[in-house]
Amino acid sequence: MYIYKCEVKSGPMLEIKYYKSLRKRNKKNIARNFNQAKTNEKQALANRIRGEQHTQRLILCNFTKGDWFARFSAPKGEFTEEQFEKIVNNFFKRIKRRAEKIGVQFKYIGYCECGKLGKNWHLHIVIEDCIREIATECWQWKNGINFTPLYQDGNFADLAKYIRKDVCGKKRLRTSRNLTKPEVTVVEGKKREFKKLEKGEALPVPDGYYFYKDDMWVNDFTGASYHFVFMQLTATRRLTNNEPKTNQRNE
Incomplete structure (x- = not known):
């Protein structure tokens, strides 16, 4: 069993994950002894969580408080999906051309959807x-046209869930190709650090951040994994004497 530590930097958010793997990372030509496929329900849940996390990271990497969640609807028109997709594609092309003239990039994350x-x-x-x-x-x-201002309350987690909801149904997820991607670093984890987490000990809060939340989940094959989320300190938020330097995990 191999232990890994993964750090994901998405704008002001830092995630640190500790997990175990049956296979050594990046090692090629290793045959699997048996199929470890998850059940359909567990796989669907895992895919949904990964999709929401990926969308949240992209939002944090590219947008901030003061930007917008916009709705552009065609209230007096009846279109097929193909027709509306063509309208949206032309809409994006016009925006991109005008944005380039003033020297700015056109970035977006969202979806097309039809009424019930x-x-x-x-x-x-x-x-x-x-x-x-x-x-x-x-x-x-x-x-x-309707605009809703973005707020970082909840670190855009709720917005990411809303965007990803029912993406296999009537929603059609769309993202621009020029989005800044999160920085991901994976290294071999230390057994001593992992054992401390198993005992419920706190993970030290990185300098310049404050603890936001943590999660623990159990894999049927590799056991417990740990996920910690930290947010950058800002001018309006500083650690006080009442705020601990380390997070306290509840068992």
């Missing part, structure tokens, strides 16, 4: 504040 009755196709996307005016000018249905 099969009408009112609309697009939800996260965009930067510098794109708001351009996008408003480029959308042909002026009464079908």
Whole structure:
């Protein structure tokens, strides 16, 4: 059994994960002794969690408080999915051309969705504040535009869940290719550190961060894994004498 420590840096969020693996990382030509496939329910849950985490990291890497979650709808039109996708593609091309003229990039994360009755196709996307005016000018249905400001309360976790919900149903996830990706570092973990976590000991909070939350889950084959989330300290938040330097995990 191999132990690994994974650090994921996504904008102001730092995740540290400790986990065990039956196979050595990046080692090639190792045959598997048996199929360790999860049940459909567990695999679906794992895929959903990974999808939400990936989307949250992308939002944190590319957007911040003051940017927007926008809805662009076609309130007076009835379209097939293919027709609306063509409308959205042309909409994105117009935004990109205008953004390039003023020297800014057009980044987005979102989805296309249709109403419950099969009408009112609309697009939800996260965009930067510098794109708001351009996008408003480029959308042909002026009464079908709505903007909601982004707040980092919850580190965009709820927004990521909302964006990923039912992506295999009527939602069609869309992301631009120019998004900044999170920084991922994986190294071999120390057995002593892992044993401390198994005993319930706290993980030291990295300098410049404060503890946000932690999770523990159990794999049917490799046992317990540990996931810690820290957020960067800002000018409006500093550690006080009442805030511990390490997180306290509840068993």
